[in-house]
Amino acid sequence: MGLFSRRKKADASEQPLKKRIKELKCRKVSFEECDFDELERNMRQDSASILSLKPVNYYAVKNTYISASIYTSTDYRENYVQLRRIDHESVTDTSEIFPLDDVTLEKTLAKVGIIIDLEAARAESE
Secondary structure, three states: OHHHHHHHHHHHHOOHHHHHHHOOEEEEEEEEOOOHHHHHHHHHHOHHHHHHOOEOOOOOOOOEEEEEEEEEOOOOOOEEEEEEEEEOOEEEEEEEEEEOOHHHHHHHHHHOOOOOOHHHHHHHHO
């Protein structure tokens, strides 16, 4: 019984947002390297600053880049992004989880060739 009570305590201490994003769809996209600290500061002020990032050229060898894990609900009403700086296949920096509005999400994904239809997704979920 002691083992199970410990497991419940560990689950209860997990942050609700971290639990929530596990239920959302995740897309990973890569952007060219930039000053990670500055990017994180800008994201805290305005999540639209993610639009300043340039997509990685997939035909070029990139040893250092920014990986964005974008979490979305099926109707795109709830969207989050977490950024990681990757250097030679190792994560060197990780940001907090930032909320994204649907317009910023749509523009960010379009930069990497992923086209979403917000209206159709919302109509389908209703």
